[in-house]
Amino acid sequence: MRLQQDEYAKRIKKRRLRIVMIILVMLVPTFFTGFIVGKSYANNEKIIKQDVTDKVEPSISQGKEQTNLMEDSLEHANSDVNNNTQQNSTEKVEASISQDKEQTKKQASTEEKPLEKVVYLTFDDGPSNLTDQFLDVLHQQDVKATFFMQGSNLIKEQLQESVKRATTEGHYIGAHSMTHEFKTLYKENQFVPEMNETLALIHEITGSKSHLVRPPYGSAPGLKSEQIRNQIVDADIKVWDWTIDSNDWTLKDNPAQIIENVKSGTNSDREVVLMHEKPQTLAALPGIIAFYREQGYKFVVYDEANHFDLNFQKDPRL
Numbered sequence: 001m002r003l004q005q006d007e008y009a010k011r012i013k014k015r016r017l018r019i020v021m022i023i024l025v026m027l028v029p030t031f032f033t034g035f036i037v038g039k040s041y042a043n044n045e046k047i048i049k050q051d052v053t054d055k056v057e058p059s060i061s062q063g064k065e066q067t068n069l070m071e072d073s074l075e076h077a078n079s080d081v082n083n084n085t086q087q088n089s090t091e092k093v094e095a096s097i098s099q100d101k102e103q104t105k106k107q108a109s110t111e112e113k114p115l116e117k118v119v120y121l122t123f124d125d126g127p128s129n130l131t132d133q134f135l136d137v138l139h140q141q142d143v144k145a146t147f148f149m150q151g152s153n154l155i156k157e158q159l160q161e162s163v164k165r166a167t168t169e170g171h172y173i174g175a176h177s178m179t180h181e182f183k184t185l186y187k188e189n190q191f192v193p194e195m196n197e198t199l200a201l202i203h204e205i206t207g208s209k210s211h212l213v214r215p216p217y218g219s220a221p222g223l224k225s226e227q228i229r230n231q232i233v234d235a236d237i238k239v240w241d242w243t244i245d246s247n248d249w250t251l252k253d254n255p256a257q258i259i260e261n262v263k264s265g266t267n268s269d270r271e272v273v274l275m276h277e278k279p280q281t282l283a284a285l286p287g288i289i290a291f292y293r294e295q296g297y298k299f300v301v302y303d304e305a306n307h308f309d310l311n312f313q314k315d316p317r318l
């Protein structure tokens with residue numbers, strides 16, 4: 001009798017143990033799924049916060065980083081799971097992780113926008129008596145642009161309101177030298193002093209400190225010497241050329257050809273269009289904007305926080 005009772009008690013114990021094991025096996029995947037989802041949401045939140053601070057042009061590398069972060073957290077969770085759970089429950093957990101991973105990838109691909117096409121519209125040689133009209137068109141079209149202004153025009157008081165307005169309306173103003181003279185800038189080595197003077201003027205007028213300049217006539221051949229490029233680096237100045245030359249300044253009364261030049265020059269997912277504050281350019285602007293809209297480009301303004309090098313000298317320091 002006693003033996004039988006003992007046997008019976010043992011069986012009940014075993015059965016209880018089994019029930020506890022089954023419950024554990026069922027709970028473990030649920031727990032880990034919750035943990036992983038929570039973790040990837042936390043990562044999302046971090047990245048979204050970052051995005052708000054450098055709102056413009058969500059860069060591809062940031063998106064990649066995001067995916068890496070998420071995959072990282074999944075991978076860590078994965079190895080934790082392998083260490084801590086047993087046989088059949090591991091399978092279930094892994095299945096749910098791969099499902100999660102897939103969802104995370106989908107989420108990331110909609111957020112990182114690696115295939116987003118962007119265009120920077122840039123206008124040189126201002127401010128001018130056309131600046132306000134350029135700003136009107138840009139405002140109507142809800143487009144932000146990048147201006148490279150010239151010191152000899154910035155000092156004209158009657159133009160300074162337009163310069164302030166451009167900054168207020170979200171456009172970027174970089175420097176385009178004081179004199180615009182090839183000989184002075186490049187032969188007499190006045191590039192850095194002139195750019196510093198122009199940048200100081202922009203700061204004085206707008207209250208914004210800029211570091212980006214566009215070399216008159218482009219960096220080739222002006223900035224060929226490494227010595228002058230070292231000076232630029234030391235002065236904490238960045239240099240931008242362009243990817244598309246609209247040739248607008250040569251096309252007086254021919255806005256259609258300007259639009260055509262921009263269209264035929266467009267062949268990459270990131271374009272920087274060189275234009276000037278000219279009447280024919282003003283006339284072409286709505287057509288240029290319409291073209292990029294049709295092609296699915298997003299209009300972006302230069303952002304110092306997301307600088308990328310774009311100079312014909314291919315100097316990554318600039």
Ligand SMILES: [Zn+2]
Pocket residue numbers: 124125176180216217
């Ligand atoms: Zn110019």
